Amino acid sequence: MKNEFVLAFNEVLEEKQLPRDVILKALESAMVSAYRRAVNASNAQQVEAKVDLDTGKVTIYAEKEVVEQVREPLTEVSLEEARRYNPHVQLGDMIVVESTPRDFGRVAAQTARQVIQQRIRDAERQMQLNHYAKQVGEIVSGVVQAVNAQGLTIGLEMRAEGTMPRKEMIPGERFRVHDRVRALIAEVKDSPRGPQIILSRTHRNFLRRLLETEVPEIYHGIVEIRSIAREPGERAKVAVSATQPGIDPVGACVGIRGVRIQAIVRELHDEKIDVIEWNADPAVYIAKALSPARVTGVYLDDKSSVNKTATVVVPEDQLSLAIGRDGQNARLAAKLTGWRIDIKSLPEAAAEALHRLQTDPEYAQIAELEREAAEAVSGLLARKAEGRPLSAEEYDRMAQFVDRVQRRATRRAMEKKAEEDNRVQSVRASIPAEAFQTGILDSGLPEHVAYLLQEGGFSTVGDVVMQMKLDPDQILKLQGIGPRAMSEISALVERTVVTAQPQEAEAVITETPAAEEETPQPAIEATAEVAPETTLPVEAVEPISQPEAVAQPAAPATEEEETEELSFDELFTLRADVPVDVADEEEEEAPADKKGKKAKKKKKGARFVEYDPDRDVTFIRKKHKRGEDWDWE
Template sequence: MREDEVRFDRAFQEIAESRMLQADVVREALCEALVSAYRKDTNASKAQRIEAEIDPKRGRPTIYVEKEVVDEIVSPHTEVTLEDARFFEPEAQVGDVIMVRVEKTTKNFGRIAAQAAKQVILQRIRQAERENLFQEYDQKTGEIVTATVQSVTPAAITLSLNSRAEAVMPRAQQIPGEKFRPGDKVRVLVSDVKKSSRSPQIVVSRAHRNMLKRLLEYEVPEIYNGQVEIKNIAREAGGRSKVAVVALMDNIDPVGACVGIKGNRIQNIVKELHGEKIDVIEWSSDHEEFIKKALNPAQARAVFLDDDPDSGRTAVVLVPDDHLSQAIGREGQNARLAAKLTHWRIDIKAVSEAVAQALEQIDAGNADLDPVVQRLGATVADVRRIMEKKAANLTVQPEEYSTLARFAEAVETHLLGLRIQSRQARLAEINALRATLPQPAFQIPVEKLDLPEPLLDALAPLENVGEILLRFLIDEKRINRLLSGQPEGSVEMLQVALDKVMDPEALEQLAAAETEAAEMVEAQEAEASAAPVEAAPEAPVAAPVPSPIVAFPDEIPAGDRRRVRKEARAEAEPVLEIEEDDDVLPAKGKKGKKGKKKHRQIYFDEDRGEMVVRRQHRGGPGATWDDDFE
């Protein structure tokens, strides 16, 4: 290899390595620069085809120009004689247009042509660098990276990701109360990457819920290895977060795995997030049980699930008076996070408040409560006596408070049954419309739609594509309510995304993929549970019959079936079967508000009966609580 060839090869490799570019990209930039320089040097027309090649071994450039074959040359830059043409194309004829190699070398280019070549090379290399940066960080979207603070302004923080890339953390994506100085190292989540005329616009966040998800994956090996799954996260950055987790293998405590010994794992995350409180909750397919756990640290007495086809899913929760403030939380934070985590609208009532409302309705002559009064005649008198005693600030015994709680549960259960009965005609109409929709659409989760994450979060209560289509048919106003806080044009974006998914071929493929994934999960769970069943010598305990709660039941609603069973059991057993209760005497609490509503929501399992302390194992609905963390 000659000395000039060695110099070219070294220079070529140096450019590629220093700019972190592929050799082909640099070679294409050089070829484009040669073409530009030749056009400048010869004033060639843009319509004239010009190509350049570089020998990868020797580094020698070659330029080819499109010329017309003629008998006599008038313009040397666009014409070539037949004799010269046949050197390149043996079968060339006069009038043909062929590519001819230019004999002059780049050493003959003038200053202007050389300057043009330099500009083209720099432009192409910068463009390739921008594209590489975009591809690199676009692949890191949703991942945590370490950055260095460059500058801090009231609107945003500018960070350096490396020597070639910068990122911006807007104020809305910062944890309230955190302070940074230039030079500080900080871990951030890459939330968005967009192309721009200059370098890529990289937006990072510390307030995004996926920041918490990634930190849990780093700190908890069981999550990283797939033994524990994060089902959903509700987060208010800097204040409190709730994380729902479930074990995918037997003999694993999902909450204990996340918290760690003496809380060391979760404390590491709390420190990273500026002291943010984190509640780790075990996910349950039983909506009642899950909502109870989501309201921790408050203890819910009963949950009543009301799945209305028009107004949506509402859970009415009864809590002891002394737990009301805990259930609501500071400025409604606990109830708000529980609603986000469970995808149920939650109405929270104190027991004494629910009893007072029931007595008011009875005194007002509400005929709906006549059956309750007839069944619980003596109990109603006891309830009035206890409420008068409470109003006089006299001591209420725990057993008396239990009587109030059971009465409130009986009233809520009865009213829920009436609401379910009243909507039977509406449910029949909805089921008829449901049958007209493609059934595979009901197997496709909402997160499969090509929509921004805020829209997916807003649509999460509908759970699948089929339910969204059904809402458009029966109650488009609810779609508008769900998207009320989203940017303009969100409904149109949703319709476009639905059109893409509803392509028959795409619909079948997505539904088949979801079905296959569900079957694999069921098979794995069956294999995991097979060994303990075979090893157990005792007779197996009969599993409880599940009572699924669905948005649009195909038959009689589960809540109604439970009410029928409850009434049948009530006829065979004493109405007031008093059992030992663990409730303590409540302190005098104040009623709180959540938003504009006086109450909050969750659901009461009627399988226990309105007069019996619920201690039996409950079957849970089969609905999932997956949440796209993409």
Template structure:
């Protein structure tokens, strides 16, 4: 090696961000192994690379002893003092043993070490970049697919999307540009492995952050997301400022904001509901678009019984129970939905449920039942008397 090699290392340090000293130390350690393997040596040796000229020298390290048993590892005190009179027993003496053709071995070794270190450094840089993007959204280009994964190019690395993370209503083709949610970043022997998803609820949240400035700047907060990818999703939002409508902010003017997200998710239906710390209000909102009569809350079991009009029962439950299932995931409360007639039959919610029980006797005896009975009241008699009076002539 020469000064040109050292200049090349300096360029690598600048371009790849790899410390030149780390590479040189790695080369020195590799040259020790190469020396012992190629020259069949069992000596303790040290390889030194001059940081300016790039010159390589090999030194055998021997221990000073009074009586030598292994000349490869030991040197007598008398011989050591011939080199330097200050050597004492147990000191280490270094004797240069650089072979004549060691430069060829050194060049091959250096090339291998530099290539390996550059590759490791690049992998480390990629890992550092992507570990900070975990649970974030990125745009990639579909490259290929097999029976296990869709392979998506994210620029510096190829990410993997497993079958169970794909949307069932999507078909992925070569060169398709897609947005995906990074679920996991791992270090492996082959470099960083990036796992992505199109079905994760986090994708919906990140898409809203991209499309709704109020969510991005924190004015509107996404409280919870529940999703059945490709079919329907629910997202609850909240704003501390009472003057801000969180649902309207997400919907956008003429629904443009939410429509952009629906288009990205290939027509997936999205319900945006207002979050509330009151479970009655929150569960009622979460069952949108169905109407709710009342919500009975069991705090201990974290369970709610929701009463809906008879004609709204199927809408509240949803197709294959989807609406109720998503609402339960969104709120974190168990939800049991009953129609008004079912609730009345079971006795848990009478239809005429006032603060005081409804009095049947009072209804029968005291309340007028028809317009015929109302005719007997004084007010109708007074009206009749007024009608019997002769009309005055306006001319008078």
């Protein structure tokens, strides 16, 4: 027969729904705390407790020092007693031995009760926290335990409690104690008083989970929910699309005779739900989002990715339906699509188009094309202002006029955007790629200026240089940027652009001589080999200058030495009896000095090239001045 301890232990396990190891660990921890309180043991002393679940016996083990003579039984043990647990122990060692007090059972029952309860309560709270933290975003069901001015207290599974604030309740709902409520777990927080579970019935994901529950196609992924816009208790719009061909997503959500959607409407306290089909074309999507209103045309203006605006034109009798009560329909459509929607009636849109054609210079070309249509629409608007009715054909003519003007204006806006994109690309191409890899903090700017630019969204040097070339005023608008900082930034831009230009110039210079040397080089070597066979002195024969020398700027020559320079190919077409000066103004390049400037050597004397057709030899004659006369070599 089991003793009372085992029966009590099993009862706690069943009541608290906690693992066996958690209860046992809490019990042992409570026994250790009871021992420390009973004998006033230090917290530095190691104490362990073992509980025998079969007999209910509690054994305490404490760490003590091995000594010859015991003076303090709480911290010391004799050598003989210690060797009962470890035969190899020596004097001065620390050993863990049994130290259970005689009346420890009665003392433990009195002192460990609170500790056991607290440990079990902590374990229970931690288990609740882990369980509900994994269910954030899911629907749970509970029973109302209390109703107060702040909200509801709802009892959940695992003896947990959830709270639903007033702002998370659907307006108009009234609950009483013991009512069963379904809600979404919006947030789970840990607090000293246990896990705090926040429930919500106004969150848009609550509608999403209800649709997944009621519509099997959504649960299995055949129909996908693209977007949800909701005003709790009033109206909601849901955009759905099918992932498989041949599936009607709207019909699947509504169900036969609206059975599926009506179940959700009743759960949401008669909240109206519009289910529309999602479309990849923003214009078609926006037109469907404004249902049940009928739309004449949708014109998009997406110059800025932040403030995307759509102008929607509707018939005059559909204007109030498109806007909705207090703008609710238009507001939900804007939330659903992510576009700012500007709704206009057809006469209002036509009057605005006429005004633009007459006053805006950018619409001058369109005004010339639409001159006759503009006069006709102007007459229709005048009749409308007088209160005279218009036929359906006249309304159609007005709608076509608005459509043509809006589409041409949109086309011009797209062209301007393309031009601006090309300008941005050209400016980006003129900036070295290394600038976009260099952080703004490593740019050499003053530290405070660099931090201000970084806070303004400019993380690299390339971003700053690009903005300075496109629109410097945007940088000047940043808080803390003044004329002095702008001068530093301008200097950075000049340094960045200048470093890119020499590299391009160097590349061009190195490529040009290489192309020129390919053909003439073999001919020059051949001339240098033939020249020594002539009767001229060896030192008088000099190689013809390379193309690099010709590319360098020559110093001004005197009148006696001025002759026309000829290319190497033209030298062989010269007549043998007509001497030509080819190197009168030629200068040799000296090695560059420390400052990078090239020194120039002294000009050589006059040299003439002659060709002997009999011997097929080209040789050079050099002119020297000796005293008053000129000699030829």
